[in-house]
Amino acid sequence: MSDDERRHQDRVALDPPGLAVLRVGGNGDEISDTVPTFVDVLNVSPGGVMVEAEHGVPDPQQCILQFFDNQLQDWRARPCSRVWEAEADTDDSRLWGMAFKGFDELNARLSLPPEDIDFLMRMSLLGSVPRKATCRLLNCLVRKRFADGETLVRQGEAGDSLFVLQYGDCQVEVIKDGVVHGLAMLHPGDVVGEMAVLTGEPRTASAVAQGDVTAWRLARSDFDRLAKEQPDLLIFLTELVANRFESSQIIADRTVAKYVIRHQLGKGEWSIVYRGVHQALDMPVAIKMMRHDMAMNHAFLRTFRQEANTIAKLRHQNIVQVFDIEELYRTVFIIMESLQGFSLRDVLERTGRIPAERAAAMLVQICSGLAYAHEQGVVHRDIKPANVFVQDGDRIKILDFGLACTPADEGLGILGTPLYAAPEQVGGCATDHLADMYSTGIMAYEMVIGQRPYPERSRSELMQLHRNQDIPDPLLSVPELPEPLREFIVTCCRRDPSERFSDMEQARALLTPLLNGKDLCTRRKMSSLYLFYPEEVQGGVNELMEELSVRAKAMGVELRTAEIKDV
Secondary structure (H helix, E strand, O other), rough: OOOOHHHHOOOOEEEEEEEEEEEEEOOOHHHOOOOEEEEEEEEEEEEEEEEEEEEEOOOOOOEEEEEEEEEOOOEEEEEEEEEEEEEOOOOOOOEEEEEEOOOOOHHOOOOHHHHHHHHHHHHOOHOOOOHHHHHHHHHHHHEEOOOOOOEEEOOOOOOOOEEEEEEEEEEEEEOOOOEEEEEEEEOOEEEEEEEHHOOOOOOOOOOEEEEEEEEEEEEEEHHHHHHHHHHHHHHHHHHHHHHHHOOOOOOOOEEOOOOEEEEEEOOOOOOOEEEEEEEEOEEEEEEEEEOOHHHOHHHHHHHHHHHHHOOEEEEEEEEEOEEEEEEEEEEEEEEEEEEOEEHHHOOOOOOOOOHHHHHHHHHHHHHHHHHHHHHHOOOOOOOOOEEEEEEEHHOEOOOOOOOOOHHOOOOOOOOOOOOOOOOOHOOOOOOOOOHHHHHHHHHHHHHOOOOOOOOOOOOOHHHHHHHHHOOOOOOHHOOOHHHHHHEEEEEEHOHHHOOOOOOOHHHHHHHHHHHOOOOOOOOOOOOOOOOOHHHHHHHHHHHHHHHHHHHHHHHHOOOOOOOOOOO
C-alpha cells in the first residue's frame, strides 16, 4: 500500500485514546530483546495508527505494536514502521504515524502478556493519575520477581523504590528489641515500601516474599518527578501512608531530630501520638505526628505552623508544654512533655459523674490555664473532656491548644460533632475567648450531672439547640449542687456571649471558695541526678547541663547543681 493510499483511508478517532505497547528494534531478534514502551493510540485505519509518545521513547523506525483490537476483542501484535513524525500539543510528547507492514499475526511475540496489561490498568496507583498521564506512569514501572523468603524491602535501608504486587503475598515484619513482629500480610494489588518513598526516611519495616512473588517497581526518583506533574499521585500515596501509620501499633524506632519514637499511644482527627525519648537526656516525651494527608493541605499546614509556634511559647502549669516543632519526612512533629494519667473523658466514662468539690478543683485549674492562654491571645476552640488530662492528684493539663481546628472547620472551631460548641461557633461567627468559656460550661455540666445538656439525636438538631435553647438548670438533676458551681455552669453557658463572665479569671474566682483553702499548685517533688565522668569530657557535660537547664526552666522546674570533687 502506497503512502498516498494509506493517508486517504478512513480513520477512527479514539476518545479516550487507546493503549498500546511498542517494542522498538531493527529485526525480530533485536525487537524481542528490547524493553516495551506504552504509548497512546489516537486514531486507527486499516493501514496504520497514529500514536502519541513521551519524549525519550526510542524512535520506532522498525517496531512491533501491540494493541487491543475492538473487533476481535483481543490483543494483537503487528510489525510497524514510522512514516512521519510531528510535535504534539504538549512540549513533552510527540506524534508518530505508524504504518502496518503486512498483515502477519505475531501473537506469539506479544510484548506483554494481556493479563499483565489488564493488571496494570486496574491497579490503584494508576487510578490516581488522569488518563493522559497513564503511559508516563506505566513507562516508569519495571517488573521484578522474588523467590520464596526473599526480601523486597528491608528495615533500616534507604527507600529508593516502592513495589506493586501482581502475583504472590508478602509478610510485613518489624524487628524491635531483637524480636520479629509480623504486622500484616500484603496481597496482589497492594503497595509495598511506600512510606520510605514518600517520607525519605529509612525503611520502617521489611517485606518478605511468601512464595514466588511478581511485583512492579517504581523508583523514588521517578515517583518524585511524576508527583510534581501529577499532584493526585502524591495525594494517593500520602493517604496510603497515613492509613498505614494509623493502623500500625508496633513500629520500628524512628529518629526525629533529637528524639526517638518508640510506640504509638493514640490517634486523633489529624494526628497520631507516640511515646518517645530525648536521645541525649534520656527524657521521655510525647511526639504528635500530623497525618501525612493533613500535611498535604497547605492552608492547614500554614495555619498550623503559625499557631504551633505561638503555643510553643505558652508556659503554664495547666497547659501541656511543647518542647519542639520539627518538620521532617513530609510532615510535622510536635514534641511535648510526657504525661501520666487519664483524659477527663476516660474519668467520666469510668465514674459517670464527678463530686462537686472535685469537679470545682478541676475546673479552677482549667480556668487558670485558659485565662493565661487568652491573655496571650490564644483561643483553644476545642475544649472537651478528651482534651483535658488528669494526672495524679487531679492535677490538670489542657491538651491540643489551638491545634484542633482544621481549615474546613476554621469558622466553627468544631471537630466531629458540635457537642461543646458555642452558639456563635455553630452560627459560623468568628470565635474568641468566650467560646472557650461556653465549652467549659458544657463540660462542667457533664462533669457534675453525668451527661451533656442536650439530646444528641442528630447534628443539625444539636446545633439548633445550642443556638436557641438554654441548658437545663443543673439543680434539676443534682439538687445538692453548690450554688457557686451552679452559677458557674449557667453563666458560662449563656447563649448570648455578652451575658457570660467577662473572662476566665472572673469565672475561676467564683469557684475558688469551694476549694476550702486547698492550694492546688504548691506540691513539689525533688529528684537527684549524679553524673560520673572523666575531666576531659567536661566541655560536653557543660553543654548537656545547659540544654537540660533550658528544658527544666521551660517546664517550671528549678535546676540546681553542685560540683563534687575527687569521687
